[in-house]
Amino acid sequence: MSKGQPAGYNRAEELRRGLAALGQELPELAQERLLTYLDLLARWNRVHNLTAVRDPEAMVAYHLLDSLAGRPWLPEGPLVDLGTGAGLPGLVLAIAEPDRPVTLVDSAAKRTRFLHQVVGALGLERVEVFQARMEAWRPAEPVEVVTARALTSMPELVELAAPLLTPTGRLVAWKGVWPEAGAEGVAVEAVHPVTVPGIDGARHIVVARPGV
Incomplete structure (x- = not known):
């Protein structure tokens, strides 16, 4: 049991139940890596304040399950996560x-240092980390999908994502309440309401084609 974890709470079981509720399956190795990631995040949070959510139960829901909720709508191919935190x-x-x-992009040095440690500790050979301003950073080649969670408004996300994507690429944004003020002119392809176990608030996965 991790430090700070309430007695009787089983994170691994909570993750398994959450995955089942999302209709997803992950190999045991992936589940173990996700929990190791939370351990590393909790350790760094004690010093560097990387995330506001620190409760062990809430971390499974708000960090793992919420992130995984968008998987069904991700196009295949290389992915860039903007403002990854x-x-x-x-x-x-x-x-x-x-x-x-x-590819994980964030402007804060403490966050990218943490990401480098996790990538090394978990042996994630296909993950790259860049410390850069989102407005200025560009990939070596255009990618098929850009993701962003709780970052900024949809019009601004579309503007940030457009230079990074192939002509057929998609922006996939994790949003709370939808429709969002100011998003009327965005070329939204689909909006998917999602129910995330352990999160009571509204959650939506919004897919847009900035190239349209």
């Missing part, structure tokens, strides 16, 4: 899909 959702998705090339 502590790796949400990009690092969680990389653990779940280890064959997918994933």
Whole structure:
């Protein structure tokens, strides 16, 4: 049991139940890596304040399950996660899909140092980490999907994602309440309401095609 974890609470079982509720399956190795990621995050949080959510039960829901909730709508191919913070959702998705090339971009040095440690500790060979301003950073080649969670408004996300994507690429955004103020002019392809175990608030996965 991890430090700070309430007696009788089983994170591994909570994760398994959450995955089942989302209609997803992950190999045991991926599940173990996700929990190791939470352990590392909890350790760094005590010093560096990477995330606001620190309760062990809430971390499974808000960090792991919420990030995984968008998987069904991710196009295949290389993925860039903008403003990834502590790796949400990009690092969680990389653990779940280890064959997918994933690039994590954040401007804060303490966050990218943490991400480098997790990538090394878990042996995530297809993950790259860049410390850079989102407005200025560009991939070596355009990618098929850009993700962002709780980052900024949809119009701003579309503007940030457009230069990074192939002509057929998609922006997949994790949102709370939808429709969002100011998003009327965005070329939204689909909006998927999702129910995330352990999260009471509204959650939506919004897919847009900035190239349209």
